[in-house]
Amino acid sequence: MNVLSDPTKRRWLAWAALATVFLLVNLHRLSTAVLSERLTADFETTAAQLGTLHASFFLIYAAIQIPTGVLADRVGPRYVGSVGGIVLSLGAVGFALSDSYLAALASRALIGLGSGVIFVSILRFCANWYRADEFATMTGLTGSVAGIGAILATTPLAVTVALFGWRETIFGLATVGFIAAGAVFFLARQSPAAAGLEPIDGVPEQPSVALAETGGYLRTLLGDLDQWLLSVVFFAGNGSILTLVGLWGVPYLVVVYEFDVTTASYFTLLGSVGILIGPPTIGWISDARSQRLLPMAVGTGLLLLTLSTIPVLGRPPLVVIALSYLACGFLFGAAMLSLSVVKERYPAGASGVATATVNTAGFVGATVLPAIMGVVLDTYRTDETVGGTVAYTQFGYRIAFGILAATVGLAFLCSLWLLARDATAESPTPS
Numbered sequence: 001m002n003v004l005s006d007p008t009k010r011r012w013l014a015w016a017a018l019a020t021v022f023l024l025v026n027l028h029r030l031s032t033a034v035l036s037e038r039l040t041a042d043f044e045t046t047a048a049q050l051g052t053l054h055a056s057f058f059l060i061y062a063a064i065q066i067p068t069g070v071l072a073d074r075v076g077p078r079y080v081g082s083v084g085g086i087v088l089s090l091g092a093v094g095f096a097l098s099d100s101y102l103a104a105l106a107s108r109a110l111i112g113l114g115s116g117v118i119f120v121s122i123l124r125f126c127a128n129w130y131r132a133d134e135f136a137t138m139t140g141l142t143g144s145v146a147g148i149g150a151i152l153a154t155t156p157l158a159v160t161v162a163l164f165g166w167r168e169t170i171f172g173l174a175t176v177g178f179i180a181a182g183a184v185f186f187l188a189r190q191s192p193a194a195a196g197l198e199p200i201d202g203v204p205e206q207p208s209v210a211l212a213e214t215g216g217y218l219r220t221l222l223g224d225l226d227q228w229l230l231s232v233v234f235f236a237g238n239g240s241i242l243t244l245v246g247l248w249g250v251p252y253l254v255v256v257y258e259f260d261v262t263t264a265s266y267f268t269l270l271g272s273v274g275i276l277i278g279p280p281t282i283g284w285i286s287d288a289r290s291q292r293l294l295p296m297a298v299g300t301g302l303l304l305l306t307l308s309t310i311p312v313l314g315r316p317p318l319v320v321i322a323l324s325y326l327a328c329g330f331l332f333g334a335a336m337l338s339l340s341v342v343k344e345r346y347p348a349g350a351s352g353v354a355t356a357t358v359n360t361a362g363f364v365g366a367t368v369l370p371a372i373m374g375v376v377l378d379t380y381r382t383d384e385t386v387g388g389t390v391a392y393t394q395f396g397y398r399i400a401f402g403i404l405a406a407t408v409g410l411a412f413l414c415s416l417w418l419l420a421r422d423a424t425a426e427s428p429t430p431s
Helices: 007-030 032-043 047-063 065-074 077-097 101-115 118-129 132-152 155-164 166-187 211-222 225-256 261-289 293-307 309-313 318-344 348-379 394-426
Strands: 381-386 389-392
Touching (some): 007 032, 007 047, 007 077, 007 118, 007 132, 007 225, 032 047, 032 155, 032 166, 032 225, 032 261, 047 065, 047 101, 047 348, 065 211, 065 348, 077 118, 077 166, 118 132, 118 318, 118 348, 132 155, 132 318, 155 166, 211 348, 225 261, 225 293, 225 318, 225 348, 225 394, 261 293, 261 318, 293 309, 293 318, 293 394, 309 318, 318 348
Antiparallel strands (some): 381 389
């Protein structure tokens, strides 16, 4: 039996192909922080425009999550994932060739369109090829791929851009994307049976899903309070970490601490390392203890404390900044548990659309939060530039980062509400 005919080995090859595309997704979506100085110079953007350029990826990404869930449930990850890889790579080519702000905006939105189908496709693949008690671990492991992409989007990207130029670098990423999309098409299938393989112990064959059933699941999700509470948690967790590592974490350090972009990227690199190790660690703990809500609530509370350092202190010691960035990335794993929770509360045939619904909220957060911070920072804009970056007052950054902390505070309250609802549901009814 070779590696392609052994289902337990084949699944890792297919997951790796999908994960490679997801790695590129994270490189693209977090690249704006390192590219901010060059994009500002080339396209003459304000903070709000830069925030909008960054957010255009997430706007389209969020909009297509539920349609992606429907497609992933009905068509499967092979076609959805490979087409997504091709589209995001075409968008990257367009971004590299852009000669105006509007062209760059449209191209980045196209990157978001292709990228938006990948994560849900991976989750659907994991639901079909891995046991239920492996799902949170696999979700966390997929999250760690986001961490690798985030690491590459910091100092390595800054060095590469300095050596070759930002346009050439983005074009190189597009080339890798086309190759990875081909690997997804060759390796990924809807299930072991669809690949002509023996079933995997403990992994039931997933039922086909009729469109009417999917509509019923969507209506149920719309009226499900738990889904809304989980969506707030992921809105805050995903939105805050992608805003910190993907955009405003670098300009804050450039302006307030007068670092160059490459030096500032070392700190967001720490946040990316946190993303690399946090989600799989927290997912493994959750699977091992068969608990979801408690680690989610504890982690969200700690994320609130960590994000509060900048709005409270303004210019904390650098060691505090370093530990805060690292901890924020690590604690993102707590927010990712919301995807495991919603997946487990719906039938197997609805796993794609259920996780896509909560994932939508996460990328609405990644769309809204950086744009709001950009508007706030423009209010506190000065006439100076630092390292080529438009300067804002330290107080402006405190207000802007305070928005992130307040959003995570709301998520923490929602996680406590979920814990209380779960405890009430488990309590015996008095006779």
